[in-house]
């Protein structure tokens with residue numbers, strides 16, 4: 001399997017909060033894709049910043065998943081969160097509800113299996129040998145947004161924030177390792193997997209915001225043009241709608257990351 005990856009910041013004015021990395025070791029390997037949650041204006045209790053957090057967490061995750069194949073991905077996530085929390089517990093308020101946090105996609109493949117783990121709104125696509133594409137997508141944030149839309153406008157932001165890492169809300173990888181038990185995790189026979197792709201929501205816009213094609217079409221684009229081409233097409237679509245009216249979205253452009261694992 002060969003790995004191709006692309007990461008693009010939303011623009012030149014802010015550091016990128018997406019992270020993508022992968023290791024290929026002959027017939028096996030692992031990938032990590034994270035999307036750091038942009039901190040609020042009022043601060044997040046951390047003096048390091050979200051880019052520091054995602055780079056630390058991403059590095060710890062890649063090491064844990066690639067070097068310890070006997071450790072389940074949920075345990076890899078719990079260990080990596082614990083390690084990063086320990087690196088700034090003495091200087092930062094990790095109980096802050098907006099302590100640096102991220103969405104997570106992990107995948108690890110061997111000759112026999114493909115393991116996956118997904119948390120929050122980044123997506124893993126699993127392509128089967130017949131060309132079918134199965135998205136692994138954690139819908140809890142989407143469900144919470146729908147619940148927020150039922151409130152009066154003035155209450156929506158605070159209501160959604162109250163659901164962040166709440167028991168009935170949407171989990172993200174922050175400073176609490178027990179969140180790993182709430183991730184979507186599973187294993188697929190390697191025989192049923194021809195290729196994999198991991199995408200942050202800045203890249204899944206191609207399908208879920210701009211409707212340029214379904215997951216199968218997106219995967220075909222990755223296979224023919226690579227992750228760079230996908231991100232270029234997203235930026236092109238964003239440029240056609242600079243006011244976000246035709247295609248409603250929170251930011252004109254978002255950090256975007258895409259990793260393709262294919263023969």
Ligand SMILES: [Zn+2]
Nearest residue numbers: 046048088092
């Ligand atoms: Zn910190």
